Amino acid sequence: MDLSVVIPLLNEEESLPELCAWIEQVVTANNFSYEILLIDDGSSDDSWQVIESLSSANANIKGIKFQRNYGKSAALNEGFKAAKGDVIITMDADMQDSPDEIPELRRMIVEEGYDLVSGWKKKRFDNKLTKNIPSKIFNAAARKTSGIYLHDFNCGLKSYKKKVVKCIEVYGEMHRYIPVIAKWAGFKKIGEKVVEHRARKYGTTKFGWERFINGFLDLATITFVGKFGKRPMHFFGLYGTLSFIAGACMFIYLVIAKLVSTEFALTNRPSFYIALTTMLIGMQLFLAGFVAELIARNSTERNSYLVEKKIGIV
Structure with a gap:
């Protein structure tokens, strides 16, 4: 099969018939098959109900219905697992992405x-204050952090080799960072x-201001997971060891000072408590x-979703 078009959607009954007809x-x-x-x-x-009707009229249209709302990342992940095309295209269902871009x-x-x-x-038609300006800030931070120089990380219109979508997991709200996830999976030509x-x-739009706060939090998460997801001890152990050593050195200095001078008040000095706190933080x-x-090493449930119904998918 040449192509799979994966479309996550939430309350888009009006746009689906026109969108599918345009794609067809x-x-x-x-x-293209x-x-x-x-x-x-x-x-x-x-x-x-609209999806069922469309699928009845065209067997190439297939559907997956979640039992409840999980978010765009979950929808994309399920779509990626079901996709059979050699090339996978993702787009939003709100008609803001043009199917004419597919070829x-x-x-x-x-x-x-x-x-x-x-x-x-x-060239965007969104509100500049609520979407465009925060989006520019978000994309600049993502470029700086990830080293991937894209202008619009969060654009829903993307194309992938089949191998890419079968090798990555999209969970939480990580759909914004699929290029970063792909890079960490070893796919360099982006x-x-x-x-x-x-x-x-x-x-109406399904996104508000909170998505930008979540976006920056997710950026920190994906950066950490990409670098240390398989070896978290390399991060926590490094900074824990450095913190413990710094506290221990300070504590040893204070003990020696106390032994040298009996007038040295060990427990009355702020540095004594700073040393103990630093050592405790290091151990934690x-x-x-x-x-x-x-x-x-033991998590197996992070991408398990309740799928209520499927159409045309084995």
């Missing part, structure tokens, strides 16, 4: 050999394409490293 038109014109995977992230409207996004994967191509909505950003036609960090190692 594009892939048919380019003679395809599937459209619609991942219903616990919608409270009639989105699932070029696929070509960059197939002909230019990119592992991942991320869309860049250079490209970017300027794509059209369309004004929202149906419904070291123990945290051991606990993190146990968790990292």
Whole structure:
């Protein structure tokens, strides 16, 4: 199969028929064999009924319905597991991503050999104060931290080699950092394409200011997980050891000073308590490293989701 189009959605009943018809038109014109995977992230409207209707009319349209809302990362992860195409395209369901970008996004994967191509909505129709300016700050921080020089990490319109989506896990709210996750998984050829950003036609945005706070927290998490996820003791153990040694050296100095001068008041000095505190922090960090190692080596449930229904997926 040439193409899998993975579309996470939440309460998008109005846009789905038009979006799927547009995708069908594009892939048919380019003679692509395809599937459209619609991942219903616990919608409270009639989105699932619309998906069932679309699937009945076109067997290439398939659906997954979550029992409750898990978030975009969970929806993408399930879509990636189900996808069978050689190239996977992700896009949002709100009609702000143009299906006309699909052929070029696929070509960059197939002909230019990119592992991942991320869309860049250079000209945006979002509110500048609430979305554009925070997005620029967020992307600048992500570039600096990850070393991946993309303009728009959070663009939903991306294309992937099949191998990429089968080798990565997307959980929590890590969909913003799929390029970073792919890089840590060993996929180095990550490209970017300027794509059209369309004004929202149906419904309302599902994101608020909190997504930017969560975004920076997730950036710290993915940076830590990428570097130390398989070896957390290298982080906690290093800083725990340094903290303990610093406290121990200070404590030894104070004890020697007390032995040299009987007038030296050991417990009346702030440095005595600073030394004890530093040693305790060092021991706690070291123990945290051991606990993190146990968790990292034994966790098997972090990507388990309740899927209520599926259509056309074995």
